[in-house]
Amino acid sequence: MSAIHPSELTFIIRHAPFDSMELEHVMWMLERMHLAYYAQGEIIASPEQGEATRMWVIKQGVVLGEQSVAKASDSDTWLELMEGECFPLGALLAKRRVASIYRAGSDTFCYELAAADFHTLLGMSAPFRDFCTRRIANLLEHSKHVIQAEFSHSSAEQQSLASPLSAIIRRAPVTCAPDTTVQAALEIMREQRIGSMVATDQQGHPLGILTLHDVLERVAIPQIDTAQAVINIMSTELSSLPPHALAHEAALLMARRGFRHVLVVEEHKLIGLLSEKDLFALQRVGLRQIGSTIRHADTPEVLQQAAADIRHMAHNMMAQGVAPEQLTQFISTFNDLLTARVVELECAAACPSGDPLHESICWMALGSEGRLEQTLKTDQDNAIIFKVPEGMTANQVREKLLPLARRINETLDRCGFPLCKGEIMASNPKWCLSREEWQEVFTKWVDSGAPESLLHATIFFDFRALYGAEYLVEQLRAWLTDHVRGNQRFLHQMAANSLRNRPPLGIVRDFIVGQGNTIDLKLNGITPFVDAARIFSLATGVGKTNTVQRLRASAAALRVPATEVEAWINAFLFIQMLRLRHHYEEASAQLPDGETRHLDNRIDPAQLNELDRRILKEAFRQARKVQAKLALDYQL
């Protein structure tokens, strides 16, 4: 007679969720469970074990969760699990590795249920399923940790200084024959945009190296005859390592010998060239470093490189578990810095400090950039506001500024911010206006309430000063806040317009998918929150442009409880995180073949894991609640 002792049953049904499950399902589970013992200190589950293999229910003892993601500063997030608690539900739902190390804090006995049985039970028992997927806050937490673990895993593999050089060298080295002329060698370097040239013999053995750094001292200053053989001016004392040497060996070699390059040589043949820069790319690119690069950049090329660094760092930050709120602000901040530098360089050329326009123009960011919510997919949305100097007309100023704006737009395009298809750019004469002209345009939109006006309002009313005479923008903001605040008709129209876009949830709370079974995360997920936040802030006179800040700042005046607002914000940020991840995945999938990097916002919910899918549904439900609030306020 096989027998499960009644005491096992009475133990298990004392604890959630088993207390609310049908007895039949609990028995089904018990029959498939094993009891395991873990001595104090023993690891029960860790990210290194790969996808979570089972659910543990603590029968007796204490299990401690330790953050496995190596954190520089805080040693926080200790999780203490006691008798009757289950783990790791998030990882099991998501079919991913656990995010923490689970360790027995005392002599511990755990019931174990295999992952396959866990999933069968999810399908079988509604109370169990609800328990595992219920609390969005918990789940968000899980999901965040799981994502962190995933990313830090991949970034650890990709970027460790423990990688072999063979994994780091990107392309075949550019070489020349030793008797190439100095002139020819330098031309190749310029054409190929490389910082160094290696001369090899016919067997591919390296003979000498010339770096850009050397050119100044060895070519330009001594004014040598550039028709001579390049080998004459090359360094022939070469530092080389085999391909299986590790990146940190290369770093040490460079540090010791003061070289900026290490040759990767296999059987005396040159197979790669590693620069100091390649190694820096392996380590976390420092914020300060990029910032200072941007501030001191004086050519578009340097800024282009900085734009690439920003994207690279965004990935790193995602790996380090930076929350989407900070991450989007970070991207926006650096994009600001970059844009400001582009504007600054062009302005310095077009209207030097003596020019009457020098102190009276301001470059404005609109749309997502205005809201500090940029992702890796960011079209340009910008405009210029100016003050008409005495003795000039607005048209004269505009005429002078438009070519400048066009150059700025084009440079930004080269830096990875594509031109706006809707022509919402400073180089469009419609959006290069004096303060008075802006006020006229805004007044027209507010008064007309036509669909196009409302659409413009959603983009332009998120304006923010980016470079130049910020006081002009402050004046415009103060004027707009005043002008719109009491205008119920306009706010009502904005609300009605925004409610046309409903979150894609069906009656049974399943997703309604559009083209190709996908959901547009931006249109269906982000926009309801952004729109509502804009209306709330306009209605309550909040001058902020950022969605999260707008929601927080206007909540009190709208009598929305803080917990409710935080639920909205969490939902909004979760969708942002999915977007960022989607962009990141798309960008990395497309990188190998080079050029085209068209990022979209469409995801197929069926491709999401169970956990993310459930949270996304919950997030859309929150979007509905935000819309319900709008509908209530404006009786729609």
Add this chain to the structure above:
Amino acid sequence: MKRLLKRWFATPARLPPAQAARLAAWQDAAPAVLSTPFAQARYVVVDVETTGLNLLTDTLISIGAVAVVGGRISLADSFSVVLQQDRVSRRENILIHGISGTVQREGAPPADALLDFLAYLGKSPLVAFHAALDEAMIRRAMRQYLNLSFKHPWLDLAYLMPALYPALARNHRVLDDWTGRFGIHNAARHDALADAMVTAQLLQVALVQARLKHVPDFSALRDLEKSAAPGFPA
């Protein structure tokens, strides 16, 4: 006394063919390999309840058993049986075991119960705490009802635990001392299956400690147990 003599000297009844076939099947199975590493081995932890502690006069009431496979207890792989008694045990014993007279009379016929136990056990080595009592009771029942001389590898945790934890040996003697030390709760003391369960948990602890001490298998555990058993020259 007459009754006792009859029990000891009566020729055991011949088993009906179906039962004989079950017994033969068990006897024919290959014996357990005692050098199987813990990670693959199956051990059966057993606890019996009896009418009393007298090996001569008292009889087996119930057997509870739990399998430890690769260090894990599979909840479904456990066994419990109450043997039909021709005489209900004394009142005080009923109080201890909580097996009422009705249940005792309603239990399974002893030969069937024991054959079920053998089928469950297979040739897996047996483990108990103070194994002598369990072993004696089971052996006698096997001889009486199945005419089987039940020789089986046994391991006694009452001796193994002090050998694995010399520092604890002095003040840990009975099962409750050890289970208390490792925080093992017993939901229903003096219930064969529940006692087998806590004993099995104690075996799980012992197996982890054995691995740390580089004791690889059952036969090595038995050597260790013997070194701690009474009468063994120190």
